[in-house]
Amino acid sequence: MIIRSIEFVTSAATKNQFIQDELPQIILSGRSNVGKSSFINAMLNNQKVARVSQTPGKTRLVNYIRINSQFYFVDLPGYGYAKVNHETLQAFKTRIETFLATSRSLRLAILLLDIRHMPTQDDMIMRNYLIGRGISILYVLTKLDKLSRSQALIQEKKIREHFGVDANERFITFSAKTKANRDLIWDMIESSLKSESEEIQSVGETVR
Numbered sequence: 001m002i003i004r005s006i007e008f009v010t011s012a013a014t015k016n017q018f019i020q021d022e023l024p025q026i027i028l029s030g031r032s033n034v035g036k037s038s039f040i041n042a043m044l045n046n047q048k049v050a051r052v053s054q055t056p057g058k059t060r061l062v063n064y065i066r067i068n069s070q071f072y073f074v075d076l077p078g079y080g081y082a083k084v085n086h087e088t089l090q091a092f093k094t095r096i097e098t099f100l101a102t103s104r105s106l107r108l109a110i111l112l113l114d115i116r117h118m119p120t121q122d123d124m125i126m127r128n129y130l131i132g133r134g135i136s137i138l139y140v141l142t143k144l145d146k147l148s149r150s151q152a153l154i155q156e157k158k159i160r161e162h163f164g165v166d167a168n169e170r171f172i173t174f175s176a177k178t179k180a181n182r183d184l185i186w187d188m189i190e191s192s193l194k195s196e197s198e199e200i201q202s203v204g205e206t207v208r
Helices: 036-044 087-104 121-132 149-163 182-207
Strands: 008-010 025-030 064-067 071-075 104-115 137-142 170-173
Touching: 025 036, 025 121, 036 064, 036 071, 036 137, 036 182, 064 087, 087 121, 104 121, 104 182, 121 137, 137 149, 137 182, 149 170, 170 182
Parallel strands: 025 071, 025 104, 104 137, 137 170
Antiparallel strands: 008 064, 064 071
């Protein structure tokens, strides 16, 4: 993927503020401390797109980043952070659920997981919700540089088993520090965007 333009479009809190144009949307989801901002900056080769905070839980709105004027990265609020009050946690939950239930043009969900730890109940809930909405999932295991190669292989196997997924589901390890597998993730994103355009073209040809 050649990044020609990056535009932070808006932060949305309510259904009426969610962008509903026809551009494809790539969802970025994960726990508050999974390294989502670092992932965005590494993928876009720009350290200023997403603010990397030492305090988890700072992403509280749905943030839209338009790339090449062709599609969006949609950064969802981080979930599972304990040091916020119940009302804030409920607001996060409602915001995410409303976005997934009402937004159009959702092409792919990138579910970020810290490779050093087993998925939490919140991760499982998010995964099941995405599956229930019929949204394709790419699992990205972050912080690869924190483990040795053998440790990473063992952890990936354990995480797959924990989710009970088959070998066809897509898992990619990633490091924001070294940008390991960045190109592979872009290949997956481009494939999801290409599949959608091919589907539209196929429908058009059938109509003709």
